[in-house]
Amino acid sequence: xxxxxxxxxxFVLLGAFLFIGLQRDPSYVPSPLIGxxxxxxxxxxxxxxxxxxxxxxxxxxxxxxxVWGTWCGGCREEHQTLVAIARTNAVPIIGLNWKDDSAAAxxxxxxxxxxxxxxxxxPEGRVAIDWGVYGAxxxxxxxxxxxxLFKHIAPMTMEVWTREFLPRIQAASAGAPAPSQG
Amino acid sequence: xxxxxxLRAMVLALVLGAALPVLAIDAERAFEDPALQERxxxxxxxxxxxxxxxxxxxxxxxxxxxxxxREVREMIxxxxxxxxxxxxxxxxxxxxxxxRPRMTxxxxxxxxxxxxxxxxxxxxxxxxxxxQAAQVNDEGPEAGQS
Numbered sequence: 421x422x423x424x425x426x427x428x429x430x431f432v433l434l435g436a437f438l439f440i441g442l443q444r445d446p447s448y449v450p451s452p453l454i455g456x457x458x459x460x461x462x463x464x465x466x467x468x469x470x471x472x473x474x475x476x477x478x479x480x481x482x483x484x485x486x487v488w489g490t491w492c493g494g495c496r497e498e499h500q501t502l503v504a505i506a507r508t509n510a511v512p513i514i515g516l517n518w519k520d521d522s523a524a525a526x527x528x529x530x531x532x533x534x535x536x537x538x539x540x541x542x543p544e545g546r547v548a549i550d551w552g553v554y555g556a557x558x559x560x561x562x563x564x565x566x567x568x569l570f571k572h573i574a575p576m577t578m579e580v581w582t583r584e585f586l587p588r589i590q591a592a593s594a595g596a597p598a599p600s601q602g
Numbered sequence: 603x604x605x606x607x608x609l610r611a612m613v614l615a616l617v618l619g620a621a622l623p624v625l626a627i628d629a630e631r632a633f634e635d636p637a638l639q640e641r642x643x644x645x646x647x648x649x650x651x652x653x654x655x656x657x658x659x660x661x662x663x664x665x666x667x668x669x670x671x672r673e674v675r676e677m678i679x680x681x682x683x684x685x686x687x688x689x690x691x692x693x694x695x696x697x698x699x700x701x702r703p704r705m706t707x708x709x710x711x712x713x714x715x716x717x718x719x720x721x722x723x724x725x726x727x728x729x730x731x732x733x734q735a736a737q738v739n740d741e742g743p744e745a746g747q748s
Contacts, residue, residue, distance in 0.1 A: 447655060450696060452693060544669070545666070546669075548669075549673060551694070554652035
């Protein structure tokens with residue numbers, strides 16, 4: 421009995437490990453920023469280069485940073501979802517236009533709709549590096565205290581939004597003084 | 603393909619393969635100073651390009667790799683140490699950015715696994731050999747007759 425028991429147990433264990441391995445996405449890199457203070461930035465606004473977008477001004481409420489570019493297929497895919505999310509007015513969505521052509525990006529927002537409260541322009545990709553961005557689209561959730569609460573890498577879907585983002589936004593808002601509409 | 607052709611192709615592949623690491627991916631040298639250039643290339647070879655995962659930023663021409671090489675170049679120019687540059691990358695991209703993993707409590711098993719597996723294998727092997735030897739000894743006299 422023991423003669424077969426041990427190899428069988430090892431086989432099952434190995435099988436379990438391999439099976440779990442199959443479910444995992446090897447391209448997913450966990451962000452070391454979760455739970456840490458979000459990197460600060462001040463960048464020119466996409467719509468008006470004279471108008472600076474400063475992350476500090478967003479302190480005190482939860483907000484979302486969405487990294488996108490017109491060259492990014494996944495961004496096109498998630499765009500209507502972002503527009504729909506923006507309509508719910510749950511949190512301000514700040515865009516980070518990553519290594520993009522400003523004219524093309526503005527045209528994109530004109531034709532596809534603009535879900536962003538404001539879009540920061542990062543043509544050199546420096547702020548993106550500070551945030552550990554490696555593949556657009558990426559979406560960060562930042563708490564009222566300026567800490568990164570969550571990061572989603574891949575196009576945003578309503579399912580991800582309701583499962584991962586909304587509960588965290590509610591929890592974060594509960595701790596902070598309630599915004600005007602709760 | 604004849605054997606001769608195949609051999610020739612293999613030799614050619616070897617020669618070309620050996621020549622590859624010498625090619626820098628940048629269009630021109632990043633530094634005049636050979637020592638700084640050497641440091642620059644050495645750091646680049648240890649950092650993972652995260653969009654193309656199985657390449658270092660020295661091998662990849664993805665825009666992210668270009669941007670990361672620019673950061674490395676600028677940090678060297680600013681007089682940062684190799685350790686500071688590595689820390690900069692880890693703070694942003696996590697341990698995964700390093701091609702050679704650090705020894706941390708989390709990935710201790712990664713480093714210890716080869717030794718542990720070797721010990722386990724030796725243990726099992728020894729036990730197996732002992733058992734066999736014992737069996738042979740037990741059956742000694744009869745085994746010779748069969």
